[in-house]
Amino acid sequence: MKYCQMVKQKWLTIFFMSIFIVVFTCPVFASRNESMKLELDLNSGWEFRQAGMTEWLPAQVPGCVHTDLLNAEKIPNPFAGDNEKDLQWIGKTAWEYRMSFDVKKEWLDHDRIQLEFDGLDTYADVFLNGQSIIRADNMFRKWAKDVKSSLNQGKNQLLIRFRSPIHEVLPIMEKMAYRLPASNDQGEKTSPHTRKAPYHFGWDWGPRYVTCGIWKPVRLEMWNDARIEDVHIKQKVARDRADLNLSVSISSVNSGKMVLIVESPDQEFKTVRKSVQLLKGENTAAVDVSIPNPVLWWPNGMGGQPLYDVRIRLKKDGNDIDSATKRIGIRTLELKQEPDQWGKSFTFVVNGIPIFAKGGNWIPADSFTPRVSDDKYRHLLESFQDANMNMVRVWGGGIYESDIFYDLCDEMGLLVWQDFMFACSMYPGHPRFLLNVRREAEEQVRRLRHHPSIALWCGNNEIETAWHHWGWQDRNPPSVWNDYESIFHELLPEVVQLQDPERTYWPSSPSSNGEADAGSQEIGDVHYWNVWHGAAPFEDYETHFPRFNSEFGFQSFPLIETVRTYASSEDENIESDVMKAHQKHPRGNELIREYMLLKFPEPKDFESFLIVSQILQAEGIRVGAEHLRRIMPQCMGSLYWQLNDCWPVASWSSIDYFGRWKALHYFARHFYANLLISPNEVDDGIDVFVVSDLREPTTGTLRARLMDFSGNVAKDTAHQINVAPRESRVYLHLPKNEWADMSDKKGSFLFFDLVQNGKTVASNRHFFVPVKEMVLPRPEISWVIEESSEGIRITLKSDVLARYVYLSIPGNEGRFSDNFFDLISREERVVVFQSVSSDLKDVKDKLVVQSIVDCFK
Numbered sequence: 001m002k003y004c005q006m007v008k009q010k011w012l013t014i015f016f017m018s019i020f021i022v023v024f025t026c027p028v029f030a031s032r033n034e035s036m037k038l039e040l041d042l043n044s045g046w047e048f049r050q051a052g053m054t055e056w057l058p059a060q061v062p063g064c065v066h067t068d069l070l071n072a073e074k075i076p077n078p079f080a081g082d083n084e085k086d087l088q089w090i091g092k093t094a095w096e097y098r099m100s101f102d103v104k105k106e107w108l109d110h111d112r113i114q115l116e117f118d119g120l121d122t123y124a125d126v127f128l129n130g131q132s133i134i135r136a137d138n139m140f141r142k143w144a145k146d147v148k149s150s151l152n153q154g155k156n157q158l159l160i161r162f163r164s165p166i167h168e169v170l171p172i173m174e175k176m177a178y179r180l181p182a183s184n185d186q187g188e189k190t191s192p193h194t195r196k197a198p199y200h201f202g203w204d205w206g207p208r209y210v211t212c213g214i215w216k217p218v219r220l221e222m223w224n225d226a227r228i229e230d231v232h233i234k235q236k237v238a239r240d241r242a243d244l245n246l247s248v249s250i251s252s253v254n255s256g257k258m259v260l261i262v263e264s265p266d267q268e269f270k271t272v273r274k275s276v277q278l279l280k281g282e283n284t285a286a287v288d289v290s291i292p293n294p295v296l297w298w299p300n301g302m303g304g305q306p307l308y309d310v311r312i313r314l315k316k317d318g319n320d321i322d323s324a325t326k327r328i329g330i331r332t333l334e335l336k337q338e339p340d341q342w343g344k345s346f347t348f349v350v351n352g353i354p355i356f357a358k359g360g361n362w363i364p365a366d367s368f369t370p371r372v373s374d375d376k377y378r379h380l381l382e383s384f385q386d387a388n389m390n391m392v393r394v395w396g397g398g399i400y401e402s403d404i405f406y407d408l409c410d411e412m413g414l415l416v417w418q419d420f421m422f423a424c425s426m427y428p429g430h431p432r433f434l435l436n437v438r439r440e441a442e443e444q445v446r447r448l449r450h451h452p453s454i455a456l457w458c459g460n461n462e463i464e465t466a467w468h469h470w471g472w473q474d475r476n477p478p479s480v481w482n483d484y485e486s487i488f489h490e491l492l493p494e495v496v497q498l499q500d501p502e503r504t505y506w507p508s509s510p511s512s513n514g515e516a517d518a519g520s521q522e523i524g525d526v527h528y529w530n531v532w533h534g535a536a537p538f539e540d541y542e543t544h545f546p547r548f549n550s551e552f553g554f555q556s557f558p559l560i561e562t563v564r565t566y567a568s569s570e571d572e573n574i575e576s577d578v579m580k581a582h583q584k585h586p587r588g589n590e591l592i593r594e595y596m597l598l599k600f601p602e603p604k605d606f607e608s609f610l611i612v613s614q615i616l617q618a619e620g621i622r623v624g625a626e627h628l629r630r631i632m633p634q635c636m637g638s639l640y641w642q643l644n645d646c647w648p649v650a651s652w653s654s655i656d657y658f659g660r661w662k663a664l665h666y667f668a669r670h671f672y673a674n675l676l677i678s679p680n681e682v683d684d685g686i687d688v689f690v691v692s693d694l695r696e697p698t699t700g701t702l703r704a705r706l707m708d709f710s711g712n713v714a715k716d717t718a719h720q721i722n723v724a725p726r727e728s729r730v731y732l733h734l735p736k737n738e739w740a741d742m743s744d745k746k747g748s749f750l751f752f753d754l755v756q757n758g759k760t761v762a763s764n765r766h767f768f769v770p771v772k773e774m775v776l777p778r779p780e781i782s783w784v785i786e787e788s789s790e791g792i793r794i795t796l797k798s799d800v801l802a803r804y805v806y807l808s809i810p811g812n813e814g815r816f817s818d819n820f821f822d823l824i825s826r827e828e829r830v831v832v833f834q835s836v837s838s839d840l841k842d843v844k845d846k847l848v849v850q851s852i853v854d855c856f857k
């Protein structure tokens with residue numbers, strides 16, 4: 001996060017917190033106008049207990065039972081040691097939550113009074129003053145009930161009973177002749193039957209914490225006459241204007257005349273007033289407005305992200321009754337799938353420009369999502385933006401993310417590939433389940449469709465391929481596939497067609513949409529897992545030519561600071577029970593070690609092993625990502641698995657649970673940059689590609705230098721090149737007999753840079769042998785630290801080549817502009833350190849500079 005932004009944000013947070021305290025701690029915040037609706041926030045004063053016990057303890061709403069138990073000091077930290085195994089009882093237990101609130105006499109005069117839960121996780125019976133009012137069974141839906149007739153003047157009691165999702169489903173499973181596959185459930189495979197975040201039941205990077213609770217806000221809404229329920233905005237973009245077609249859903253208590261006003265708080269378009277004749281019940285009113293000369297919204301790196309507020313007001317007899325605001329971006333977006341020489345394209349096109357999608361896969365940022373703060377979302381998404389990404393896939397085993405997530409994606413130009421929440425399992429197809437899914441999908445599509453960042457709706461993660469390739473087809477009755485088709489080929493596409501016809505629905509990831517096998521490289525997206533799951537070498541990436549790669553990955557360990565939050569010094573060995581409890585892939589540690597020893601010498605100790613594991617991961621994914629970019633436009637997307645973690649663990653992530661960047665994330669910043677130099681060894685030498693994602697042509701001097709580790713240049717060349725926009729091309733070929741063959745392969749390397757007006761805009765290097773075969777000298781690295789406007793500047797210099805220079809400041813959570821980089825002999829390199837909590841002295845006193853030779857004996 002940028003330093004100044006963090007400071008600004010801090011003050012903004014304090015400012016908004018003060019407003020929050022003033023406005024929201026008074027239970028009712030009425031609007032200026034008497035006839036506007038009232039809202040009573042019911043998020044405070046909750047208590048919880050284990051069903052059947054007497055003691056009530058304070059609870060947090062939004063929250064969940066695990067964090068409530070933790071706050072009440074009834075359980076140890078679920079993320080520490082191997083506590084997970086002793087805490088499984090929580091998911092097999094029923095829990096109760098209660099609170100009381102006061103209702104004033106005059107509130108009861110409202111036409112409608114509705115109790116609204118934005119989310120209940122999951123099997124919940126809600127009682128108001130002892131009367132059952134809601135029976136919830138889907139974490140991803142809102143639950144609302146008109147409670148006017150159940151409310152008392154004065155004190156009212158809310159009680160919620162949460163039943164165990166495991167015990168709820170076991171009797172259903174007992175009656176079934178077969179078991180639905182659920183490959184990641186750690187324990188009884190109940191998850192397919194429950195509309196709850198699949199990863200709560202365990203995953204190959206996450207613990208099994210089958211939590212429950214009031215995971216989203218709850219409120220009482222009171223209104224008269226009518227209420228705006230939803231607004232759908234469709235846009236038609238022309239050269240000099242954008243025509244918006246709004247469809248406003250209104251529920252009305254009675255029939256009558258009202259006025260709808262559509263306006264721009266920033267005066268971006270002319271206000272439109274429309275008188276509407278409402279009928280009692282549900283109504284839809286259409287209004288058209290036009291934005292003249294709109295500034296277009298672009299993905300990160302392609303242009304800006306201007307956003308327009310569209311405010312809708314509903315008036316009766318001159319008084320405002322209700323209002324709603326949607327923030328939109330003006331752009332066209334389509335997924336182009338057209339026959340071409342390689343099969344069929346799979347290209348996102350924004351404002352008419354094909355986009356190479358660069359990014360990764362997002363999982364929930366915590367096992368207990370209600371505690372993910374806005375700051376954490378911001379930090380993670382800013383980290384993706386800073387690493388030159390333009391797409392995030394919200395993977396189907398987690399949750400439909402919070403509003404703030406999509407708001408930030410809109411602001412940062414991060415396109416969202418949005419899965420529906422189904423992953424690696426087969427699901428039931430009985431009518432009640434289907435209806436539940438339909439409601440969920442409708443609500444989620446309606447909630448999210450106004451976000452310019454949403455690029456695609458995708459049915460599920462890996463189920464199509466699992467059915468055909470994981471043996472499921474042979475082990476299950478054909479009806480299980482029919483149920484699959486009902487959900488993913490009928491219900492979900494139907495919902496998207498009705499609720500968001502402007503966007504594409506894609507049945508599964510990976511898929512070829514029924515035109516070929518899900519793994520086809522000619523059509524659709526692929527998940528490539530020969531590296532890692534198939535134990536193939538990294539170079540295998542270069543033998544695959546997919547149209548869009550939506551998953552490929554390699555694991556690493558988090559850094560020692562993170563490991564120390566869950567392991568004690570006695571556990572500092574990757575084979576210890578605690579380290580194994582934080583490695584969910586059965587062969588994970590073994591695979592990391594095997595791959596590592598092919599490329600690196602044995603690390604000298606535990607901490608070095610962690611560092612080298614990150615370098616290994618970064619190098620592997622770099623090979624894959626650079627290849628995918630080099631083969632553009634045959635391939636138009638690279639989304640690696642995975643961006644983040646839900647707890648501290650060894651995993652495929654590039655940022656750990658605490659938000660610390662691993663080496664891979666620093667590498668991503670380079671391999672996803674708009675200008676990439678990518679050398680590729682071919683039979684007769686080296687092809688030097690320059691890949692450009694820029695919309696405009698550019699020029700520069702492309703240099704290649706063959707150097708030894710002491711910095712002696714054996715050969716060099718420099719060419720002025722014109723870099724074509726949005727193209728990958730070989731700009732330089734280095735014949736083998738003149739370059740590679742001449743060198744001492746163990747002691748030399750090629751260094752490339754692209755220089756524009758004296759400034760290096762891209763660089764890369766090529767080594768002929770793996771680190772374990774190199775004779776790397778021990779470098780003397782010197783540095784100068786000084787304050788600058790962007791942060792603290794560290795200028796580094798080394799006498800000889802220093803590989804994977806790793807900077808750290810123990811106890812300081814700031815971020816370096818670059819890390820794990822190669823420092824060329826005698827060439828200066830500037831790194832900027834940004835943090836809120838450090839001064840120059842802190843950095844000067846504590847900066848540690850290591851390079852990879854420090855990891856070996």
Ligand code: BMA
Nearest residue numbers: 204205424461462527551641
């Ligand atoms: C992918 C994902 C996840 C999984 C990851 C690593 O296929 O879709 O299900 O966590 O692989 O195994």
